[in-house]
Amino acid sequence: MSLPEIAAFGDYETPDGVLIVGIPVGVGQLTGYHASPAGTPRGTVLFVPGFTGSKEDFRTFLPLLAAQGWDAWAYSQRGQADSAGPEGVENYALELFASDVLEVAAVVGNGARVHLVGHSFGGIVAPEAVMTGPAAFLSLTLLCSGPHGWPGRHSDTTATVAEAGSIGLWNRDNPHTVGVADELLTEDEAFLRLRAARTKSENLLAGAEILRTHSDKSGDIAGTGLPVLIAHGEDDEAWPTDWQRAMAARMGAGYAVIPGGAHSPQVEAPAATAVVLDRFWAEHPATSIP
Numbered sequence: 601m602s603l604p605e606i607a608a609f610g611d612y613e614t615p616d617g618v619l620i621v622g623i624p625v626g627v628g629q630l631t632g633y634h635a636s637p638a639g640t641p642r643g644t645v646l647f648v649p650g651f652t653g654s655k656e657d658f659r660t661f662l663p664l665l666a667a668q669g670w671d672a673w674a675y676s677q678r679g680q681a682d683s684a685g686p687e688g689v690e691n692y693a694l695e696l697f698a699s700d701v702l703e704v705a706a707v708v709g710n711g712a713r714v715h716l717v718g719h720s721f722g723g724i725v726a727p728e729a730v731m732t733g734p735a736a737f738l739s740l741t742l743l744c745s746g747p748h749g750w751p752g753r754h755s756d757t758t759a760t761v762a763e764a765g766s767i768g769l770w771n772r773d774n775p776h777t778v779g780v781a782d783e784l785l786t787e788d789e790a791f792l793r794l795r796a797a798r799t800k801s802e803n804l805l806a807g808a809e810i811l812r813t814h815s816d817k818s819g820d821i822a823g824t825g826l827p828v829l830i831a832h833g834e835d836d837e838a839w840p841t842d843w844q845r846a847m848a849a850r851m852g853a854g855y856a857v858i859p860g861g862a863h864s865p866q867v868e869a870p871a872a873t874a875v876v877l878d879r880f881w882a883e884h885p886a887t888s889i890p
Contacts, residue, residue, distance in 0.1 A: 603707070606631060609682040609798075610791040611782075612656060615663050623675055625703035627696070628684025632675035632704070633659060635666035643738065643886060644709050645877070647674035648701055650720025650744075651754075651807045652769075654681035654795055657719065661866040664874045670881070673708045677725070679803030681795050692806030694728055694814070701729035705736045715881050717741040720838060720863065721807055724814050727821045734824040739884045741829040741877065744863050746839030747816040747847040754808035761804045769804065770796035818850045827884040828853035831876055833861025833868060854880060 603621040608614055609631065617636065622629040633655045645665060647658050658674035665672040678700055679685035679692060705714050716737050718726025723745020730740050760769050770793055771778050782790040821828060830848035832841055834857050841857075848855035856876045860869035 610794050611787065612659060612791055615660055617663055617666060623704055623707055625700055627678050627686060627700060630675050630678065630683040630700065630704060631655060631681065632673055633662055635662035635672040637669045637671045638667050639669050641671055642669035643881065644671040644712060644714040645673065645881065646705055646708055646714045646716050648718045648722030648726050649674065649677060649680065650722050651811060652799065652804065656791065657864060658866060661870050664870055668874065668878050675704055679800035681798055685800035685803065689802040689806050692802050694725065694810050697725040698728035698732055701725060702733050702736055709736065713738040713886060715739045717743055718745060719743045720745050721811060724810060727817060730824055730826060731820050734826055737826055738886060739827040739881065741831060741880065744832045744836045744838060744865065746843045747818055749812045749814045751812060753812045758805060758808045761801050765801045766799045766804055767797045818847055822851040829856065829880045830854065831856040831858060833858045833863060833865040835862040838863045
C-alpha cells in the first residue's frame, strides 16, 4: 500500500519513524499518522480521535505501539484540523463519521482486519462502524468513552460555536492567547489554537448534538461478537467512570483503569496505556476470529 506523504499540520515535530499521509475516502482526503511496526508485524491498530481532537492526539503514542510490533495508525476525522471538511452540518451525521472509519480501515488494513480504538467522541463513532461492518475489525476498544449522552451536555459549546465559530470556542476558554503571536505562546497553545481555527464549526455543532443525544447501544455492540475493551484513565472526568465500568459489565467486555491517566491517557500515561492495549490485542489475534 502506498499513500501520499503530506506536510505536517502545525509546527509539532514529527517523531522518528512516523509518516504523515493522506488517506483518500469518499468525503475527500483525511490525514493520518502511520508508524510502521518494528520486527515481526503483529497486526494493524487504528485510532479514531475525539471531540475537538485530531490525529495529533496520538502523535507521540503511535511509536510506542510500533516498537511493540503493531502497525499503528491514527487519522483526523472529517472536519478536524487538516482533513477534508464539507460544508453543511448534515455532512457530520454519526453514520457518515462511521462510514469514514470503515473506509479508512479498509485502506490501512490492506485487506486484513484491524483493531479499532475510539477515544472519547471517537468511542461513539467507532462502535457505529463496528455495528455496520464487523467483518472489518478484530476488536473494539472504547478509550475514555461512555455509554450515552445526557440533556444539556455541551450546550454552552453549541451556543459559542454558533455565535463565534470553532475559534470562538478556543478564545472563550483561552482568553490569554487572543491576539498573541504564535511565537509568544507555548508549542501546545500555538498548535491547539491553529487546530481550533481550522476545525469546521459544523463538525463541532454536530458532534455536540451527538454527545447530548446518543443512546446506549451496549447490547448491539456486544451482538457483533467482537472482543471489546472499555478502558479509561483513573482520573477521567468526561464520563462518570462508574458508567464506563457498568457498560463493560453489561457487554461482558474487558475493563481496565489506566493508572496516572485522565481523559487522554495516551498523553498523560502513555506507557501504562500501551501496556493495557497491547495485552488486550495480544489476546485477540487474527487467528482467534472465525
